[in-house]
Amino acid sequence: EGRLMAWILFIGFMALIMLRVPIVIAMGMAVLSAVIAGGFSNQLYIVPRMVADGVENPGLLAVPFFILAGNLMNAVGMTDKIFNFATTLVGHFRAGLAQVNVVSSMIFAGISGSAVADIAGLGTIEVKAMRDRGYPVEFAGALTVATAVIGPIIPPSIALVIYGFLANTSIGRLFLAGVVPGLLIGISLMLFNRYMAIKHDFPREPKASLGNIGSQAIDGIAALAAPGIILGAITFGFTTPTEAGVLACAYSVLLGALYRTLDAKRLWKAITDSMRVTAMIMMIIGFSHGMGWLLAIEQIPQAMAEAVLLVTDDRNVFLALLIVFLLAIGCVVEGVPAKLILIPVLLPIIDHFGIDRVHFGLIIVYALLLGLATPPMGVGVYIMVGITNRPFEKLTLAVLPFLVPLTVVLILITYIPALTLWLPNLIMGPP
Secondary structure, eight states: OHHHHHHHHHHHHHHHHHTTOOHHHHHHHHHHHHHHHTTOGGGTTHHHHHHHHHHOOGGGGHHHHHHHHHHHHHHTTHHHHHHHHHHHHHTTSTTHHHHHHHHHHHHHHHHHOOHHHHHHHHHHHHHHHHHHTTOOHHHHHHHHHHHHTTTTTSSSOHHHHHHHHHHTOOHHHHHHHTHHHHHHHHHHHHHHHHHHHHHHTOOOOOOOOHHHHHHHHHHHHHHHHHHHHHHHHHHTTSSOHHHHHHHHHHHHHHHHHHHTOOOHHHHHHHHHHHHHHHHHHHHHHHHHHHHHHHHHHTTHHHHHHHHHHHHOOOHHHHHHHHHHHHHHHHHHSOHHHHHHHHHHHHHHHHHHTTOOHHHHHHHHHHHHHGGGGSTTTOHHHHHHHHHHOOOHHHHHHHHGGGHHHHHHHHHHHHHOTHHHHHHHHHHHOOO
8 A cells, every 4th residue: 555655646746747737736636646545535634734844944945035136136137247248258259159158157157046047037138149140049049048057056056955955965065066067067068169160150259359348347247246255155154055045135136226227116026036936946845845755654765775776786887877867857857846856765875875965966956957958848948939939849959969068067077076076175174
């Protein structure tokens, strides 16, 4: 009967996802069905109790503030300033605006911590600029989806905050661990752009004068300072991640006041959008807590660990299987629910193989992020359909080549732990 609960939970959830039922409803219905099948139909009050327990954690308070900080940065017009600054820096390179797209995302990643915010905020500006300069619209859209992957890797990162909460791991160490992989993703995409530029003879922009670079830098420096303030405050113990989120929001409002771009209408929209996204994430976290409770009753994490160890006891083989598994899951389940379901199951196996939890955090967050660009979920591609008015199939085909450099970086950070662990160990000392 117990294993029946686990099967109903898993099969019910996957079937509802395939039917395109919203994630929150799919999780809630799967949990409810499993609870009834397990003979708890007279105690259904445990479902809302589990949902409430799942979100009653002070560590999760950082999530809404980082979401709000990203939306406020969009509202005050920092996306335009970031784009203009990036254009003066790398616009004269081969495939200038394609390189600007990457650099803009790397800068914006240090503010929003969200891939979706990157696509929605910078995407419109980047695609329009590239379209006006004669780039194929599918290429511009696909590149924007690929560069958005950098958002949750370079700190601050909503995904890493959630992972830190689930894995009981230092968020400061996780944030520092994301810096080098984030830079690697950016460099790999810029090299790929150069290859595409030689192949298709994409245009380059005129070289900016030193004066122009200086004036745009002064405008863009406020955006560049944001990640330094947030990361420094957490790393050196001045603030908790939640307080750093509040600091990021205050900084965004201050910029809006200085630039005189934040009016009441934009502020209200930023707040309401943030509330909507936060409510959805918290509901997912709540229902996933219910899923975790049911899986724990069934001892599914232990059963999974035993099954993996029967297949292989070799760390490198396990890491290869892990990458393939996470990429497959990322195609069909969104990042937040996938992490919430998988992390409690995978942690005992990770600990058995002696893999550092900070290192594993970057692997799982990044691998699941690639699901933004892969069908059938492909949330990033769906947003880009709305921006470009191009068919989903054409944009998906255009995104596929970008998965090559992105996957190469995933393999590098998986098999070379120093790429993630060097910076946190240098600044915060060995764990």
